[in-house]
Amino acid sequence: MNRVGLEVPVKGMIFTELLDLADHLAGEEAVDKLLDDLDLDSDAAYTSVGNYPCSELVQIMTALGAQSGVSCDEVQREFGHWVLGIFTDRYPHFVKDKHTAFDLLEVIETEVHAEVRKLYPDAELPTFRTRRLGPDRMEMHYHSERPLRSFCHGLIEACLQRYGVTGQVRIAQDNGASDTVFDIQLER
Ligand code: HEM
Known part of the structure; x- marks a missing residue:
């Protein structure tokens, strides 16, 4: 496709x-x-x-x-925060064993969205690649058929909030609203 x-x-x-x-x-x-x-x-x-x-x-x-x-874009970001709250309440088992924001972000592709795909076989999900750049830094590559990177940005920020950490979520590589590398730097 x-x-x-x-x-x-x-x-x-x-x-x-x-x-x-x-x-x-x-x-x-x-x-x-x-x-x-x-x-x-x-x-x-x-x-x-x-x-x-x-x-x-x-x-x-x-x-x-x-x-x-x-x-x-600002609405998309706010919507990302809203959706994370709703989804983690509705599907607590998806996040149960994830003890840090990075633990969760790392498995969106392989576990969370994989489960979503089982529930909704017609779901069209983005793809993610993550890479830890250090204990407090991670890169997350968002690639989609939809131009929803600001929604994604809000979801990532909401993951940090959920685990009570603060940090910067920066666009490190801008290939457009469907293909973006986020650089996530936590503050200590
Ligand atoms: C409990 C957690 C989550 C659940 C249950 C969930 C579920 C879903 C569902 C049902 C869709 C719609 C798929 C479709 O339109 O066919 C979706 C889309 C999306 N999800 Fe998740 N998701 C979760 C967490 C996350 C997180 C943490 C991120 C960010 C890193 C994320 C990123 C996205 C994005 C960006 C889309 C929009 C579609 C696109 O950009 O192509 N999701 N998700």
Whole structure:
């Protein structure tokens, strides 16, 4: 499969989570209006098991950001924080034996998303390669068919927070929003 872009589908549960975050930030009434104005092909009738084009995700995030004067990238990042909280509550066994943020980030590809794939065989997940550069430093290479690196950025930041560590998550190599190397440096 050699597609990159906004037509690539995203699992419905990501959409339903985005609408929950939107309700939380802007209130249900404002969100209904925002969705009406966008006039989406799906009519925003998302179910968690369906698949919908990434373009709709980006349209909703862009419109949400415009309401509060922030960019789509900033909304994606905040959404990453939101989703990590929800997913770790919903799937505690995925994170149970992971004692540090790096332990968890290292197994997103091989364990966490591998389990997601078993639950949802039609899920289209990104690929990750990680490399420890020292006890407090790790490189994480995100590669996807969808341009969601800012969402990924937020998820990584949220992993650090979850384990009570602070640090910098920097874009070390920018090959576009679908292919990015993050440099994660923890503070001691
Ligand atoms: C308990 C933890 C997690 C669960 C259950 C989970 C599950 C999922 C699911 C269901 C999707 C949607 C797949 C689709 O659209 O078909 C997804 C997408 C994604 N996940 Fe995870 N995930 C988890 C943790 C993480 C973490 C920690 C990261 C970051 C390092 C991450 C990075 C991503 C990204 C960036 C996407 C968007 C799709 C893309 O960019 O191609 N996930 N994940």
